[in-house]
Amino acid sequence: MVISMLKKWMALLILISPLSLMGQTSPYVEGMVCEDVQFNGVCDPDKPGISDIMVSNQREVVRTDSNGRYRLPIEEDMIIFITKPSGYDLPLNEENLPQFYYIHQPKGSPELEYQGIEPTGSLPESVDFALISSEFKSSFTATILTDPTLQERVFPFYRDGIISEIGNSNADLTIVIGDMMANDLSHFPRYNKIMATLDTPVYNIVGNHDVNFNIENRYAKETFKSYYGPSYFSFDYGDVHFISLDNIDMVDEDGGAYRGYLNKSQLEWVKNDLQYVSEDKLLVLLAHIPLYSGDTDTRSNNTVNRRDLYELLDDRDRVLFLCGHRHVIYQHFLDEEHGRKNPNPIHHHSLGVAAGSWWRGPENKNGIPIATMSDGVPNGYHIFTFEGNTYKDLFKPAGLSKDYQMRIEMPDRSLTVAEVAETDLIVNVFNGTKYSFVGFRINDNSEWIQMEQQQEYQSPFVERSGWMKPNTNHHIWKASLPLMDKGVHRITVWTRDMYGQEFKQNKILEIE
Secondary structure (H helix, E strand, C coil): CCHHHHHHCCCCCCEECHHHHHCCCCCEEEEEEEECCCCCCCCCCCCCECCCCEEECCCCEEECCCCCEEEEECCCCEEEEECECCCEECCECCCCCECCEEEECCCCCCCCCCCCCCCCCCCCCCEEEEEEECCCCCEEEEEEECCCCECHHHHHHHHHHHHHHHCCCCCCEEEEECCCECCCHHHHHHHHHHHCCCCCCEEEECCCCCCCCCCCHHHCCHHHHHHHCCCCEEEEECCEEEEECCCEECCCCCCCCCEECCCHHHHHHHHHHHCCCCCCCEEEEECCCCCCCCCCCCCCCCECCHHHHHHHCCCCCCEEEEECCCCCCEEEEECHHHCCCCCCCEEEEECCCCCCCCCCCCECCCCCECCCCCCCCCCEEEEEEEECCEEEEEEEECCCCCCCCEEEEECCCCECHHHHCCCEEEEEECCCCCCCEEEEEECCCCCCEECEECCCECCHHHHHHCCCCCCCECCEEEEECCCCCCEEEEEEEEEECCCCCEEEEEEEEEEC
16 A cells, blocks of 8 residues: 555545535434545545445444445434455545544534534535555554653654654554553644654554543543544454454542443444454454453453453454553463453453653663663564464564564673572563463573573562662563583573564673
8 A cells, every 4th residue: 555645545534425515404324435446535426335344333333235325323422434344445644544434523522621523513414435445465564552652852752762663664554552642632743743654554542641631531532533533443454353442431430530441332332343243353452451450450450341342252263452551561361260251362462662661761872761661671562463364473672673572681790600509590571471482501502491481570670770660570481590610601592482483682691
């Protein structure tokens, strides 16, 4: 897909027939989905309609008929949107934001501190959407990042340390899983302009720092909606069905500022969405707050009604859930113990974040904070490669080689011969899981020794850092060092992850 061409032929946010000025009082919305063969962003009688395209009002989901037409119930403050099918591209605006929705909010937003929705007036006679035919790609790559947590002072760090690097990734799409902002929503336009430098569509998911505080929950996401449309939606690439969820609930009856929660309408939409999705597709769910944190049961770090979602996914064998929020990497495989009835667990992955330790730490040679996270992982982003309904994940530490996938954290100094027997080798495998193999050897003439994964372990590197309190994690491996003579030795650590990707790291150890 050529982004410059899509921008040139960008469709309007919604395509309205000449009869639209008449308005309509019907409690239904009608329209069509067409193929934009002339690339002018307009649906007219000479353009073919596209059948079987999913259209939703944020609750019901229907598919277009043989002529590309649809009809849905409509209420005030609803958003009508389509699910992009594989083999088609969405029109993009000048900031590479997909245009797939129409906001029906006749009275607009209440008075807000930041930008809201202007009154949309009467419902048009026909609410139409255009799609651009493209190649069906069974293999594609997505750059997925989370928690830029932007404020005035950190924009240069994000721009120069993350986005300039991602611009060379040749990905097919970019997804940002929440907390683009750090509560000041006036920075959305600057963020959008920086993201527009990427030659991909950019999908944004709402986070708890992307909302209007001090207003009722109903209107908390008005500013987000004004830039990105619905806070939950779906789209297809290849053999993958992406479902973006909104689990930010700003009204916590226990007195907290927010909680992880999926409201009733959204769960109903998920159910209706899935009825049209083939069971052999990979489901990739995207939400800012984790379903399950493991190390804490706080409502702000867990989705409190996650079992309601599990029920909707019971007949789905291939489910990947990606989130941010925690500023640590951890991976769980949610099975029967967690309430999953399907024997195939949900791969639940809390990603490494762009802001790391909130853009703190000593600066590198380019003046950008190292920002190591509280689990000892560098700040960065993830590169997901999809092949059919399978996937591989590579964590990319910002500013560092893609092969830098671990840190040998102990020993951190020279040892005496006597100290060797009392010292453990400790390795932080940033994206490691219980399916990873981690082993080491001393020099090249010894056998590989398997290391043991630790549970609820803290990074010694973070403990020594001085700018971040360590958080327990599951991606540290440990083993006792074998007896070694005085001299200089090379420790080589080798890991093979759950996808078969292999990495090595060396450390030179001097024994006095």
